[in-house]
Amino acid sequence: MKLTHTAFFGDGEHAFALTDDMIAELERLADLGIGALYLRAVNMQFKLADLIEVIRLGLIGGGTTPERAAQLTDTYARNTPIDALYPLALDVLDARWGGAADKEPDPEPASAAMSKAA
Secondary structure: OOOOEEEEEEEEEEEEEEEEEHHHHHHHOOOOOOHHHHHHHHHHOOHHHHHHHHHHHHHHOOOOOOOHHHHHHHOOOOOOOOOHHHHHHOOOOOOOOOEEEEOOOOOOOHHHHHHOOO
């Protein structure tokens, strides 16, 4: 399990991670604890600012400079359809909440594995 999420955002693939420091800042900005904020997101009771801040702070936690993270969210998150932002923000939260499963390609096709079992 890993606590980061990698996804295409704006101009390319980026790493997103809600580190402890980024969670503290998110809680301060939202005036809400991470548990309540997570539940609010999962239950579709979020504010638009919540989604944008999760993405921005996730970028910073993933290694993007604060200036570049602000530029990316200003350019690619603001005035963007919410249904484009929500899955990314939820994936970033989910990665920290329960860990993102490492997705390694299956070394052999399922059909080959099944024929060996027979």
